[in-house]
Amino acid sequence: MHRWLRAEGRGAVEESLHSLAALFPRGLFDDALPPLVLRHQLYSLVPARTAVDQHLNSMKEEGLVRLFQLGFDTDAFGVVFTEDYKAKVVEAVAGKESEALVRRFLDSVLTPCADISYDTVRMMQDFGFRDADITQLVGAGVLTVRDAGSWWLAVPGAGRFMKAFLRGRKAVLALIQKARYREVLLAELQSRRPPRAVRLGLPYHIHDLIGAQLVRCIPSTSGTLLRLADT
């Protein structure tokens, strides 16, 4: 299990991002997805939330990472290294007829513009895409419909990840719920066999629960205790 970093600063955020990305099970989705980390997982490794947000924003402005709106919570953002994202998208469309269009999208839209979503005005006027092009991009999985005339930037094939993630999170929470006094020692949780619904690995979900404040970390004489948050 990873050391609990108490350091701050840009270096700590980058290091945490790399170690969390390493936890992502590439082989599970036939290696079709880039390593996806949730922004709130970083808070479990680097506790200074405001500083993490600021460093992540500067990394986003520099083009090192991209943020994605995942859909299950307005506050939950997915973080992917830009290089990984581009590589996987290109792999996904290789050989299909939308390949040239997607490459053009990656070069002309993704690189200069660090946003999470795009609307019709920008796509058609600033970048010169037509309706048919946008439909093809949605088909390729690079854009997801947000509402009439705007789209979220998306990771192709992320639906499978979301399903596995939400099921796994529910399973780990149920595990802690059934425990006596709704709390469990961190060390004991890590040594347990993960239930079948947990396909992304227990450490990934533990970081998620701590960062999202769904459980509270209470230091005790036998180690860290994870107690289910009250509400």
Add this chain to the structure above:
Amino acid sequence: MWISWVLSLELNKDRDVERIHGSGINTLDIEPVEGRYMLSGGSDGVVILYDLENFSKKPCYTCKAVCSVGRSHPDVHRFSVETVQWYPHDTGMFTSSSFDKTLKIWDTNTLQPADIFNFEGTVYSHHMSPIATKHCLIAVGTKSPKVHLCDLKSGSCSHILQGHRQEVLAVSWSPRYEHVLATASADSRVKLWDVRRASGCLFTLDQHNGEKSKASSEAANTAHNGRVNGLCFTSDGLHLLTVGTDDRMRLWNSSTGENTLVNYGKVCNTSRKGIKFAISRGCNPEFAFVPYDSNIAVYTIYSGELITMLRGHYSTVDCCVFQSDFQELYSGSKDCTILAWVPALREPVPEEDNEKSLPLQSLNPAYEDAWSSSDDEG
């Protein structure tokens, strides 16, 4: 010097507030002139006035109630009192507003209402500007989306601020500009108004700072993703803290309306009415005291760090108020008690610099008392 005092706030066994309320306490206010008298308003409609000063020579004392508007008073509020506030310039007058759709202006000495304002909907919150010299307006937030401004001088209530779409849960005047008012509503919006202007609000706070890409389209121009039920300006009036039922607390720059994006984490908020939280004054850095179930969470405002949780109440905490002269916190809760949180006294640090202090008297053995109190040795 003041920083460590707030960090060492704890429940003091020597200080007590007399327990009179028979039901939960919704609001507290300490008068700004001397910081000596405190008002409390309860769910039973009762308003009580306490004297916080310690005139007994003992360290252990109870803050006694001086007088009260109890259930037997002919003009007592019929339903729960949601907000009480002292008149900002002297203790001769105070105001209280209640779920019985009235705002009453009381004369402290006679305990009679000098004026009563009636509204169409329940009153959630009211506030009078602490620094105003050019006006005597009381801003009132009710179940109706319109914000009412009641004039104390003329007794009229005709000035209305339109803009919100649902009930107004909290109102607060800026401590820096006497004409600027902030209002928070169940429609997820927080608006800042200049009451001198006839046109609409100055601006509406947007949690995404205008970045249309971050939110879904319905969430445009909202301060929170849920009802906004708490508002507090920092003591210099430059920043505004808001809490909402999306379990978030946000810090805003009050002159530009920009979200400073300080991340406080999850600030649990399940209240259907307003939450009254407090910000410290007179110390640096500033702290926010936010009721969190039956505890009080203490955050550093500008860094977003949770410093500690003050535990002591048995039920939901509804309000907090900070006494800046002694750096103490008073909190009222549904368990019908008001608790006082007093900075724990530190051990006096031994003086490093001995030149100015008197040299310790070392007793010459010749003068040492040879008398022993024990009979055995004698």
